[in-house]
Amino acid sequence: MIEFNDMREWIEQANKIGELKVIEGVDPNLEVGTMVQINGKNEGPALLFDKLKGYKDGFRIVTNSLGNIKTVNLTFGLPVEQGIRETVEALRLKAGEWSSSAKDFPSKPVSAGPILENVEKGDGVDLEKFPVPLWHELDGGRYIGTGVSVVTRDPDTGVVNVGTYRVQLHDRRTVGFYISPGKHGRMHRDKYFARGEPCPVAMVFGSDPLTYILSASEIPQGICEFDYMGAIRGESVPIIEGKVTGLPIPANAEIAIEGIAHPQDFRFEGPFGEWTGTYASKGRDEPFVKVGALYYRNNPILLGSPPSKGLASDQGFWRAVWRSALLYNEIERAGIPNVTGLWCPAFGGSRLFTIVAIKQSYPGHATETGHVASQTRAGAYLGRYVVVVDDDINPYDIEDVMWAICTRSDPKEMDIIKRAWSGPLDPRIRKPTDNYTNSHGIIYAVKPYEWYDDFPPTALNSKELTERVFSRWKKHMGGRWKNI
Numbered sequence: 001m002i003e004f005n006d007m008r009e010w011i012e013q014a015n016k017i018g019e020l021k022v023i024e025g026v027d028p029n030l031e032v033g034t035m036v037q038i039n040g041k042n043e044g045p046a047l048l049f050d051k052l053k054g055y056k057d058g059f060r061i062v063t064n065s066l067g068n069i070k071t072v073n074l075t076f077g078l079p080v081e082q083g084i085r086e087t088v089e090a091l092r093l094k095a096g097e098w099s100s101s102a103k104d105f106p107s108k109p110v111s112a113g114p115i116l117e118n119v120e121k122g123d124g125v126d127l128e129k130f131p132v133p134l135w136h137e138l139d140g141g142r143y144i145g146t147g148v149s150v151v152t153r154d155p156d157t158g159v160v161n162v163g164t165y166r167v168q169l170h171d172r173r174t175v176g177f178y179i180s181p182g183k184h185g186r187m188h189r190d191k192y193f194a195r196g197e198p199c200p201v202a203m204v205f206g207s208d209p210l211t212y213i214l215s216a217s218e219i220p221q222g223i224c225e226f227d228y229m230g231a232i233r234g235e236s237v238p239i240i241e242g243k244v245t246g247l248p249i250p251a252n253a254e255i256a257i258e259g260i261a262h263p264q265d266f267r268f269e270g271p272f273g274e275w276t277g278t279y280a281s282k283g284r285d286e287p288f289v290k291v292g293a294l295y296y297r298n299n300p301i302l303l304g305s306p307p308s309k310g311l312a313s314d315q316g317f318w319r320a321v322w323r324s325a326l327l328y329n330e331i332e333r334a335g336i337p338n339v340t341g342l343w344c345p346a347f348g349g350s351r352l353f354t355i356v357a358i359k360q361s362y363p364g365h366a367t368e369t370g371h372v373a374s375q376t377r378a379g380a381y382l383g384r385y386v387v388v389v390d391d392d393i394n395p396y397d398i399e400d401v402m403w404a405i406c407t408r409s410d411p412k413e414m415d416i417i418k419r420a421w422s423g424p425l426d427p428r429i430r431k432p433t434d435n436y437t438n439s440h441g442i443i444y445a446v447k448p449y450e451w452y453d454d455f456p457p458t459a460l461n462s463k464e465l466t467e468r469v470f471s472r473w474k475k476h477m478g479g480r481w482k483n484i
């Protein structure tokens with residue numbers, strides 16, 4: 001059950017489970033961003049920054065809202081103490097239900113809401129009042145949109161999309177945004193621009209973390225992420241209709257803008273630290289939004305989630321959990337039997353390295369699994385390695401997986417998929433280029449099926465024996481034996 005209706009209630013809940021720290025007097029110029037990285041690597045609690053250096057008290061930032069399994073569970077409404085594996089399994093079952101019931105929870109227009117507590121229009125708009133950090137040392141500017149929800153409407157179908165696309169603060173009324181080719185928001189914008197028409201855009205800079213997760217997830221085209229959110233909550237999301245664009249803005253959001261991107265207007269955007277842990281896509285001219293209206297609550301809270309290398313960003317953690325669930329689903333839907341576990345670790349940004357465990361059941365089962373895992377919708381984009389392991393290997397234990405690679409794989413039997421879907425964010429593609437494809441390697445770290453039973457047995461005592469001995473002698477070890 002989801003226990004919060006907005007960011008403030010989420011903060012209360014996080015505090016209740018011991019996953020919130022309030023920190024005062026930090027400098028948004030690189031100090032906040034560095035704390036985010038250190039705290040991320042420690043799978044730390046959510047950080048609520050107040051009294052930021054150079055800004056008004058009460059103008060706050062929340063970061064690391066999804067950097068460990070407790071806060072992820074809280075946000076999805078799952079039992080907080082549940083482990084990563086249980087959460088992936090639970091989300092896998094729920095994701096299918098949510099997609100199909102989203103249509104029953106269309107967002108609900110309301111005439112009032114906390115987001116309307118402060119309204120600025122036209123030349124009165126001033127985004128400089130918010131403590132917008134310089135997150136990473138090599139960034140080309142300050143990014144107001146990291147845990148952001150960018151709202152656009154398909155000019156043909158009227159379907160609304162919500163996507164997390166980075167937003168740079170150019171000046172008090174102007175924000176630049178970068179959307180990769182193929183993303184839903186990009187397709188909307190391209191349609192307007194192809195007709196020479198301006199593209200209306202709304203952006204939410206402070207939402208609760210669940211809204212952020214859904215904005216940054218590949219929800220199927222044609223389903224509005226706000227409706228999907230309604231399906232998870234079991235009730236429609238209340239929205240106000242923006243006065244400039246008519247686009248929906250959650251009534252309980254903290255900070256939002258709306259405005260127009262014009263087809264002829266471009267400004268240099270980037271570079272910005274990316275989820276691969278590099279600056280691969282560099283900077284370039286991109287469209288920007290001239291802000292027509294700014295809305296914010298009293299004592300507003302910006303949601304920050306700057307990408308970085310592996311766990312140094314909370315998006316590394318939560319995406320590992322959520323993408324593992326989605327990919328697991330897709331592989332099963334493709335008809336692969338006896339999948340016993342799947343994990344997309346944070347060091348690969350949840351995309352570049354995927355581990356699938358199977359109970360091998362017929363010749364070619366491992367090959368089929370590896371190729372499908374590499375090429376489903378949730379798995380294909382910017383993938384690199386898929387490792388298939390047997391069901392005695394724990395895919396969540398990288399030491400175990402690497403042992404399987406070392407002892408069960410034969411490099412000459414790896415498969416290579418060529419000309420796969422990649423993009424400008426791939427650090428291994430040298431730019432400029434006209435070829436945004438990469439290759440994917442599939443490592444079969446499994447006992448060969450045809451001599452499975454003859455494969456040298458594992459020289460580790462059985463789980464049953466180990467558990468028995470562990471429970472008998474643990475008490476003699478003065479707390480030094482943590483697990484088996």
Ligand SMILES: Cc1cc2nc3c(=O)[nH]c(=O)nc-3n(C[C@H](O)[C@H](O)[C@H](O)COP(=O)(O)O)c2cc1C
Pocket residue numbers: 146147161162163164165166167178179180181182183184185186215216217218219305306307315
């Ligand atoms: C912190 C963070 C930042 C992101 N920044 C961008 C970005 O700048 N541009 C982009 O195209 N996708 C970005 N993404 C990925 C998209 O949010 C993701 O692909 C999402 O599915 C897009 O929504 P859509 O499927 O409705 O297009 C980012 C994701 C996260 C978690």
Ligand SMILES: [Mn+2]
Pocket residue numbers: 161162163184218219220221225
């Ligand atoms: Mn979408």
